[in-house]
Amino acid sequence: MAVTTNDKILLGAGFIVALVSAAGFGYLVVGQVGFPAGAIPTVELAGASFTPKAPDAPAVKTETWAAPVAQTRGREWIYDTFTPPEIFYNARSKQFTVKPPSSLADDEVAQEAFGVELVAVRPEPFRLQLIGYAGGEGDWRGTFQNLVTGEVFLGSAGKRVTNLGLIIKSLQVRPQPIRAGESMTTQQLVATSVVTDEKSGREMILTNRERQFTGLLSAFVALPGESATRETRKGDVFKIGDSTFRIEGIQLTPAAVEIVKEAPTLTQPDRRTLTPREADVPDAPETNP
Secondary structure: OOOOHHHHHHHHHHHHHHHHHHHHHHHHHHHHHOOOOOOOOOOOOOOOOOOOOOOOOOOOOOOOOOOOOOEOOEOOOOOEOOEOOEEEEEOOOOEEEEEOOHHHOOHHHHHOOOOOEEEEEEEEEOOEEEEEEEOOOOOOEEEEEEOOOOOEEEEOOOOEEHHHOEEEEEEEEEEEEEEOOOOOEEEEEEEEEEEEEOOOOOEEEEEOOEOOEEEEEEEEEEOOOOOOOEEEOOOOEEEEOOEEEEEEEEEOOOOEEEEEEEOOOOOOOEEEEEOOOHHHOOOOOOOOO
């Protein structure tokens, strides 16, 4: 292909530009190499050796909390932040009972005689119990015990117990599977009676295998150091000397009674939760296997 005049002019111009750029770059390189280096400063160390120093600890203000004081809910309401009270729940009465921590009890309050002690708490048995049976098929009779008078008598369906306001509605003696401990199950005759309460109209099922209870609780209290007891129930009020005591709550497990004491010498009612004195804690009621 033939080269025109314009192409020759462009090639020549490009060559000249490249030559000028190379000359300029060479000049810059020669100037940089010939630039005199600056003097490096000398580091001088101090004459004294380095000694580390720890900063002073900041001042800390300490404060001791005062002992908890009695609250407005009574002299025994002395709980602090880190010592919780003992709270018990009675499934029968569906109520909570609060017992203050013994470690926080005020010495003066703890040593002050309350005037009454709890001896025991027991479930209230039904006033008529079926304790056995006699007779034979078609002529069964139950052996009943009147807990009010202590009388033991034979009775069958239709008999009325006048002084208790009860009527024996039915009596049956039938074999039932009984398992004693880990031994095999055996068939044993068991007497069952349905008793009607004439006042309330309610029916109670009695059996000779176990005692029947009303669902109520009785608290037996006594004067300090004395063995004679007084049977009380929730809501009862009684007097000992100038002091008046009111039973506000009873629980079976653990055994405890909540009593409020009022006396002329007290500025406010003294409310306490009593537990059985150790020497008189009764065994749990026995039931037949």
